[in-house]
Every structure is written in structure tokens, then in C-alpha cells.
Amino acid sequence: MAGDQQAPGSGATPEGTFVVSSRHDDHRVIVELKGELDIDSSSRLTAELEEAMDLTPDRLEIDASDLTFVDSAGLYALLVASDKAETRGTTFRVTAVSPLVRRVIELGGLGAVLLPPPQEE
Amino acid sequence: MSMSMSMSTSGDLLSDEERLRRFASLTDRALAYLSTEDLLVELLDRLCEMLTVDAAVVLLMDESRSYLVTTVARGMEDAVRQDVRVPVGLGFAGRIATDMNAAILDDLHQEMVPDPLMRDRGFVSLLGVPLVSQGTVMGVLQLGSLEPRQFTQDDVQLLQSAGDRMAPALEARSSNEQRSAAVMLQRSLVPPRLPPVAGLSMAARYVPGEGGAVGGDWYDVFTLPTGHVGLAVGDVVGHGLWAAVVMGRLRSALRAYALSSLDPGEVLTQLDAKLRHFEPSQMATLLYGVLDPKLERIQLSSAGHLPAILAAPGGRSVDLDVPPDLPLGVSFGDPRRTTTVDIAADGLLCLYTDGLVERRGEHLDQGIARLRSTLHPGGDPEDACGSIMAALVGREEPRDDIALLVVKRELVQEHNALVVPAEPSALARIRVALRRWLAATDASDAAADDLLVAVCEAAANSVEHAYGPAGGTIEVSLELGDGEVTATVRDNGSWRPARGCGRGRGMLLMERCSDEVHIDRGTAGTEVKLYRRLWGDGDP
Numbered sequence: 001m002a003g004d005q006q007a008p009g010s011g012a013t014p015e016g017t018f019v020v021s022s023r024h025d026d027h028r029v030i031v032e033l034k035g036e037l038d039i040d041s042s043s044r045l046t047a048e049l050e051e052a053m054d055l056t057p058d059r060l061e062i063d064a065s066d067l068t069f070v071d072s073a074g075l076y077a078l079l080v081a082s083d084k085a086e087t088r089g090t091t092f093r094v095t096a097v098s099p100l101v102r103r104v105i106e107l108g109g110l111g112a113v114l115l116p117p118p119q120e121e
Numbered sequence: 122m123s124m125s126m127s128m129s130t131s132g133d134l135l136s137d138e139e140r141l142r143r144f145a146s147l148t149d150r151a152l153a154y155l156s157t158e159d160l161l162v163e164l165l166d167r168l169c170e171m172l173t174v175d176a177a178v179v180l181l182m183d184e185s186r187s188y189l190v191t192t193v194a195r196g197m198e199d200a201v202r203q204d205v206r207v208p209v210g211l212g213f214a215g216r217i218a219t220d221m222n223a224a225i226l227d228d229l230h231q232e233m234v235p236d237p238l239m240r241d242r243g244f245v246s247l248l249g250v251p252l253v254s255q256g257t258v259m260g261v262l263q264l265g266s267l268e269p270r271q272f273t274q275d276d277v278q279l280l281q282s283a284g285d286r287m288a289p290a291l292e293a294r295s296s297n298e299q300r301s302a303a304v305m306l307q308r309s310l311v312p313p314r315l316p317p318v319a320g321l322s323m324a325a326r327y328v329p330g331e332g333g334a335v336g337g338d339w340y341d342v343f344t345l346p347t348g349h350v351g352l353a354v355g356d357v358v359g360h361g362l363w364a365a366v367v368m369g370r371l372r373s374a375l376r377a378y379a380l381s382s383l384d385p386g387e388v389l390t391q392l393d394a395k396l397r398h399f400e401p402s403q404m405a406t407l408l409y410g411v412l413d414p415k416l417e418r419i420q421l422s423s424a425g426h427l428p429a430i431l432a433a434p435g436g437r438s439v440d441l442d443v444p445p446d447l448p449l450g451v452s453f454g455d456p457r458r459t460t461t462v463d464i465a466a467d468g469l470l471c472l473y474t475d476g477l478v479e480r481r482g483e484h485l486d487q488g489i490a491r492l493r494s495t496l497h498p499g500g501d502p503e504d505a506c507g508s509i510m511a512a513l514v515g516r517e518e519p520r521d522d523i524a525l526l527v528v529k530r531e532l533v534q535e536h537n538a539l540v541v542p543a544e545p546s547a548l549a550r551i552r553v554a555l556r557r558w559l560a561a562t563d564a565s566d567a568a569a570d571d572l573l574v575a576v577c578e579a580a581a582n583s584v585e586h587a588y589g590p591a592g593g594t595i596e597v598s599l600e601l602g603d604g605e606v607t608a609t610v611r612d613n614g615s616w617r618p619a620r621g622c623g624r625g626r627g628m629l630l631m632e633r634c635s636d637e638v639h640i641d642r643g644t645a646g647t648e649v650k651l652y653r654r655l656w657g658d659g660d661p
């Protein structure tokens with residue numbers, strides 16, 4: 001029953017349940033989502049995505065590897081951003097989704113819009 | 122101010138012997154009936170009257186023994202209110218403290234004595250004696266006259282004899298003050314009642330050491346915004362007020378650092394740096410653990426602390442193998458380690474300080490072994506604390522203070538209800554409670570995810586549609602049936618259009634993530650009932 005050693009840093013931050021940050025190179029912006037995305041936090045995502053879009057990247061990638069929850073309000077924020085991206089000719093993808101996030105996106109009927117096509121994964 | 126001046130003649134009619142006798146009788150009687158504070162005031166009044174002076178003041182050494190602090194005064198009460206201090210070694214009183222001798226000053230204005238305390242208040246002639254207890258100067262008793270006068274050796278003797286009577290009372294007052302301050306601090310920081318955490322039951326004990334002396338032991342339990350739960354048991358080396366003060370600072374700093382990192386090793390690294398910088402001569406041991414929101418596992422970091430004990434169901438109690446790093450305050454700032462341990466439902470976790478297991482003429486391991494054999498899984502933490510204290514403390518007065526914390530991860534409760542305000546920020550609380558409850562059932566990951574999504578959509582609907590600006594509450598109740606969960610989300614509002622938009626998929630998700638949904642929109646509010654099997658995929 002001896003415990004095993006674990007490297008520090010679990011991704012979550014204790015003081016807030018949703019954290020969004022972005023980084024960019026020449027033609028791509030990566031927006032990293034951590035924690036839980038719901039009606040309480042979706043406006044913060046929308047603001048961040050609008051800033052990202054102002055950089056007119058070729059690709060806008062949402063790194064969802066540390067996103068542990070999303071609801072219909074979060075889904076809507078992603079959908080609106082992906083529509084805007086499309087009109088500007090930016091490729092919009094949500095990557096590295098957890099089973100829960102994938103299920104919500106797919107049950108919401110947005111798999112084809114938000115998730116990368118199978119050959120890309 | 123100079124009321125005593127008008128009575129000055131009465132004292133002169135008495136012989137010195139008579140004055141001393143009177144004074145002695147006053148102190149003896151007063152000691153029996155007056156509080157220390159009243160006694161001191163009474164004595165100073167008496168001195169002013171008998172020696173026909175305008176003011177009498179007691180100055181006491183501060184903690185660092187570098188200043189004399191005006192503590193009780195008659196005829197110059199403002200000095201106490203202004204917290205006037207005299208540096209030890211300087212001024213009239215300061216010299217008496219270093220010389221440990223009585224002193225007389227006939228005319229302050231003729232001497233080069235830097236003494237703003239007396240000079241600024243217009244005093245001319247001064248008389249002072251050291252207050253000595255057990256061979257150490259603890260302060261100065263001093264008289265001041267606004268008119269020039271010559272104090273005699275008889276006056277010195279009388280004042281010294283008054284001082285000798287005051288010193289033990291002052292000593293007792295100071296150590297009483299310290300003791301009660303330490304006890305109050307300890308009580309306020311180590312509260313007998315622990316915060317309620319759904320899914321956990323807890324109990325704790327704190328016992329002071331020999332002669333009721335509190336020390337620097339403490340325990341703490343707190344929840345974090347993410348639903349993680351912090352557990353701590355620590356021991357600041359030393360006893361009394363100062364140890365309790367350092368403990369209080371460590372406790373607050375630990376809580377603050379816990380808000381910025383979920384990794385106990387990181388938190389203790391920061392806490393260690395804080396202690397080494399701000400309280401460089403202090404040392405403490407500490408075991409800090411963070412339970413995940415589902416309460417399934419705990420991450421621990423040990424700063425030279427004794428091992429926690431875990432009683433897991435179906436097994437023997439074991440010491441948790443958390444390799445200890447150096448105690449706080451004596452390390453070199455190396456990163457600290459974090460160890461992860463699983464906690465089964467019904468498991469009992471015991472954290473304690475060395476006072477619990479240390480006995481005269483016994484090896485520490487024997488005490489820890491006795492503690493292990495007393496702790497059983499499945500028991501009630503309150504009962505466990507009771508048996509542990511009975512078995513390990515018994516009738517013996519503990520030498521050191523003792524802190525003990527027992528935490529149990531509860532088995533799943535078939536019914537569970539939660540009421541939260543109908544606000545967006547409350548949805549995170551619903552998820553914490555739901556995840557924790559589901560983790561204690563045998564729901565599959567897919568079923569747990571589905572329930573989380575469906576319940577949160579129903580609750581988000583209530584947040585958006587149920588209430589106007591005045592707000593209201595949402596009740597979420599969960600029921601575990603035969604292979605199935607029934608979740609009910611209820612509000613007391615009347616349906617109104619949402620203020621926001623874009624949640625059209627909410628109903629769709631709710632339906633697709635449940636096996637069955639019933640919605641009842643009545644005049645008294647809306648009730649949504651969701652059914653989901655514990656295993657297997659959902660609807661599509």
C-alpha cells in the first residue's frame with residue numbers, strides 16, 4: 001500500500017476552476033483551456049478567442065487536454081468562434097479532448113464542425 | 122493630577138516604621154482580594170500619598186529586553202496610553218534597569234539625563250528602584266515630583282520594599298497573561314469544530330502539555346475552490362505564547378499557499394522559505410495532504426513529521442510510506458517530495474503529533490504501534506479519537522502537547538441533497554458534490570460523465586430561467602437505486618426567458634445523456650427528474 005512518488009503539477013489551479021491562456025507562432029494560435037467551461041466561464045473564452053482571431057492566424061487550435069468539463073454554453077461559445085473563424089478563412093479545431101468533452105461535442109451534433117477530421121488525429 | 126499634594130502633611134506625622142507597617146498590611150490584604158491590575162493601581166496611589174509625590178509609574182521590560190514600557194501609572198496615565206518606551210541603559214529608568222540599583226535625581230533640569238518620559242511631563246525630582254524577580258530585572262518602579270525635593274534613604278527603602286512586593290505579582294501577571302494569550306490563540310486557531318465536508322467525517326483532539334502549557338501543535342482542515350480538501354497536522358518546536366504565535370502564522374501561510382498550488386510538496390517548499398526568511402530561528406514539522414475532489418486519493422508531503430496511519434477496509438492499519446523531507450526552517454530550500462496514496466471508501470486516516478506517541482522510558486515506535494493497533498477501518502472518527510486518547514494518553518499527564526486528526530471517507534449515501542443559490546458560480550459546487558458522490562458508487566466513467574452533463578444542464582436551466590434579479594435556490598438530490606441513479610433538480614421559480622442566449626443544446630444534451638427525463642413545470646417551480654443506469658453507454 002506504499003504510496004508512489006508523483007511529479008508535481010496536476011494542471012488544475014486551486015483558486016479558479018477555469019483558466020484560459022494562448023500562445024502563437026507565425027500562422028497559428030493555440031488557446032489552452034484548463035478546468036471547467038460552463039455558463040460562468042464561457043464569456044472569458046469568447047473574449048480570449050476574439051483576441052486570438054484579431055491576429056488573423058491560418059489556424060486556431062483549442063488545446064483541450066486539461067479541460068475537464070464543458071456544457072452547452074461552452075459549446076455555444078466554441079461554435080460562435082468557429083463560425084467567425086470560417087468567415088475569415090481560419091481553420092478552427094478543438095484538439096486533445098477528454099472522453100467527456102468529446103461526448104458533449106458529439107451529442108451536441110458539433111463533432112464534424114469542432115473536432116479534427118479522423119485522418120488528422 | 123496633584124491631588125496627593127494637598128494630603129502631604131498626613132504622611133509626615135507618621136514614623137518610617139509605621140509607614141512601612143501600613144504599607145505591608147495594605148499589600149498583604151490587597152493581594153488577597155484585588156486583581157493584579159487593581160492591586161498595582163492601589164499600590165501606586167498609596168505610594169503617591171505616603172511619599173507625597175505627584176506620579177508613580179511601573180515600567181516593564183519588553184520581550185526583547187531592549188525597552189522599558191510604561192505599563193501602569195498614576196499621575197501620568199497618558200504615558201501608558203501613548204505607549205511611551207524608555208531604552209534600557211538610557212534615561213533615568215533605563216539606567217536603573219542596567220545598574221540594578223536604586224537612584225535619586227534631585228533636579229532633572231540640572232542633569233544631562235535624556236529622559237523625555239519625565240522631563241516632558243514637567244517632573245523635577247525623581248526616585249526609582251529596580252523591580253527584580255528571581256535575580257532578573259523585570260522593570261523599574263519610579264516616582265516623580267513636580268516640585269524640587271530631596272528624597273531620603275528612608276524614601277528609597279520604602280520604595281524598594283514596595284517594589285519587592287510588586288515584583289512577584291507582576292511576574293505572575295506577565296506569565297498569566299502569556300499563558301492565557303497562548304491558550305486563547307490556540308483555541309481560536311485549533312477549533313474543536315471542523316468544517317463540514319460532504320463525503321468525509323472527521324474528529325480531532327487537542328490537549329496541552331504538562332501543567333496546561335499550550336505549545337505549537339495544530340491541526341487544520343479546509344476546502345479549496347476546486348473541491349480539493351486540505352488536511353494538516355503540525356508541530357512548532359517550543360512552548361508557550363511564542364510557539365503559538367509562530368503556529369498561527371504557519372497555519373495562515375499554509376492556507377494562503379494552498380490556494381496557489383495543489384501540490385503539497387510545492388506548498389511546503391514555499392512555507393519553508395517563508396519560515397526561514399521571516400522567523401529564522403524557528404523550526405516546525407508538518408504533514409500536509411490534499412484530497413482530490415472525489416476523495417479517492419490523497420497527495421502528501423512530510424516536513425520531518427511522523428507518518429500518518431491508514432486503516433483501509435479489509436486490511437491492517439499501516440503507516441503511510443511518505444518519505445519525510447527536512448523539517449520546515451532547517452532545510453536548504455531543496456524541492457520537497459509529494460506522495461500519492463489511494464483512500465478506499467470506509468477508510469480511516471489518522472494524523473497526529475509526537476506528543477501522542479511519546480512516553481517516558483518508551484521507544485517512539487512502541488507508541489506508534491499502539492496507535493496502529495487502536496485504529497480500525499469503518500469506525501466513527503469521533504469514537505476512534507476517543508479510543509486513541511484512552512489507549513495512548515490514559516490517566517497520564519502528557520509531557521508535550523498533543524494534536525490528533527482522524528478523517529474517514531464515507532461509504533456512498535443512498536440519498537444525497539444539496540441546495541445552492543441559483544447563480545452561475547454555484548454550478549461548480551454542484552459538480553464537486555456530484556463527482557464525489559458518483560465516485561463512491563460503482564458507476565462507470567461514461568455513466569458518471571453523462572450524469573454530470575445532464576444534471577448541470579438542468580441546473581443551468583434553473584440558473585437562467587427560474588428567477589428574476591432577486592434570485593433563489595436550486596436543490597439537487599441524488600438517489601441510488603438498483604443499478605440506476607435518479608437525479609432531481611428543483612427550483613421554486615416561474616419559468617422566464619433566459620437573459621443570455623445560445624443554450625439551445627442544453628435540453629438536447631440533457632436528454633441524450635439520460636435514459637429518461639421527466640420535466641414538471643408547475644406554478645410552484647420546475648422539477649427535472651433524470652434517470653441514468655450506472656453502467657453501459659447512454660442513449661445514442
